[in-house]
Amino acid sequence: MSKKFIPGVISANDLREGHVVYMNDAGQWVLRLKDAAFLDDPVIADMWLDLANAQPEKVVGAYLAPATLGPDGPEPAHFREAFRASGPSIELPHNTLAGS
């Protein structure tokens, strides 16, 4: 039995830089989750995933990331996706050396 379909967005990592990217309505890779195309039809989601996987020169590890549709566009449906969308939840260390 196949897994229950969960609506979402196509997400991946940019091949050259490694950062998180999403696919928008025009099939282009964008940086913000809320600009991504929201996919709630399993057949269409599959087609888009195939489209993403056909671009190995641009991205790595494309998958359908669970999302819900909010007033400003897609929102993360799982805390993992929230961290992927907004970066580490911690402040990155910066130079703490006194006087520098």
Add this chain to the structure above:
Amino acid sequence: MFQPSDFDRAAVRARAEQFRHQVARRLDGSLTEDEFKPLRLMNGLYLQLHAYMLRVAIPYGTIEARQMRQLAKIADAWDRGYGHFTTRQNIQFNWPKLIDVPDMIDALADVGMHAIQTSGNAIRNTTTDAFAGAAADEIADPRPYAELIRQWSTDHPEFQFLPRKFKIAINGAEADRAAIRAHDVGLQLVERDGEIGFQVFVGGGLGRTPMIGKEIRSFLPAVDLLPYLESIVAAWNLAGRRDNKYKARIKITVHELGIDTFSEMVEAEFPARRAAFKGADQAILADLKAQFAPPALPARESESFDTALNVDALLRDWAARSVSPHHNPDYGVVTVSLKDHGAPPGDATSDQMRLLADLAERYGQSELRISHEQNVILPHIAKADLPALFEALRKGGLATANIGLTSDIIACPGMDYCALATARSIPLAQQISTHFRDLGLEQEIGALKIKISGCINACGHHHLGHIGILGLDRAGVENYQITLGGDATETMALGERAGPGFAYTEVIPALERLLRAYLELRESATESFLDALRRLGPDPFKEALYAEAQRHAAQ
């Protein structure tokens, strides 16, 4: 001091060059990701949640000042100005771009460093006691043996496709500071009738099925080290399960076959393997021992240090936590905390790396070590220099006097970086460390090991924490399981699960209840948390942990 041979340098250069081509071929589309992934992993390059991650080998945690300075340069040039030191005595850079990695690897090669065998189903970096070559309680320096193992295992033709990764740890002192029985093979240096050899443990490991290594030899003469290790790895290479990744580690093989059967398999291999070693390894070992010979440490007076201790309370607090006995009484082994309250455990900024490099050059024979507890060690510091060293560390924000205390937490990267994570680790560590300091309880609680992993892989050694914390995903919400009674030392024990997990915001209050209960329950201020737990059993501690939940249930 040990220096890689010309052969080693050439091999590292050749590998860097090869990887540069592989990256270029991935970027121009001639390699698919499926083809490229094993190649990048062989060079320590992972793809994490937000970026690539490059894991750089620091063999047996030993690093020179100039190499540390180079790591700082790499962090500035191609990352975000910091690096993360890990429980495997490596350093990880969290933000490289694929296009920059060949340059990073070249920069490493410039100082004899690399990222080879820091990933994949190979014999990984052999880890040791971070006080090696300096500690007062040392039987023999484990590093010549660790380097011998590195040379033997690197690109070993028989062991390129092992069932799974393979980790070896060696401890040379009476106190086990290398968690040897949590490794696939753990080696304890021992002396018998004046002869140096090894007590050998096999089949330890953490992850989803944690196991404590079992003794397979009570005394292995040092000359037999490589043929015996080869026999172990060969026996497992044949018998190890390749059908299931989670059952492929040697701990499962040893567990399923029993230590006696596994030992018979190893002994069956051994005579032929021993015959095949014609003594070249012993010549190399003799040379390595000379290269790792202790530095000539001039006699230094230490009275000025004693005087300074009497007048400077800050120095006294710091020295009490951070300075350990050196085999030369004029010297001390200094542990520099990378766990400032509220900071991500194990992170060092490039400025801090440079400061550590400068101080190692100035006061410490240019030597540094990375400990499996994610701190940095300056192994040979004259007591007379400790006040000046302390002052310099303080200016650099590196003099937190918390070694061995509540805030000296091990934490894996967790969901803030790691693609495998099921919950976060670092922010929890940050909050625990500031919480108990702010309560003013840290000193009172005293010796305590808290270890946190962001998933069952147990990279943060949670099974070995006096208090272990394992982050999980429960129906899309972070949830944390607590284990009690783990111990990473010569009295190794695996922690036991205390009960149901806690929500992210419930962890700190639960820990506070637990530690306040400990303060009530302990016999005296010198009875540590672990000792009290062992004396009383887990029940009163579990009660404290779940007190709130019980109260709710009763209402």
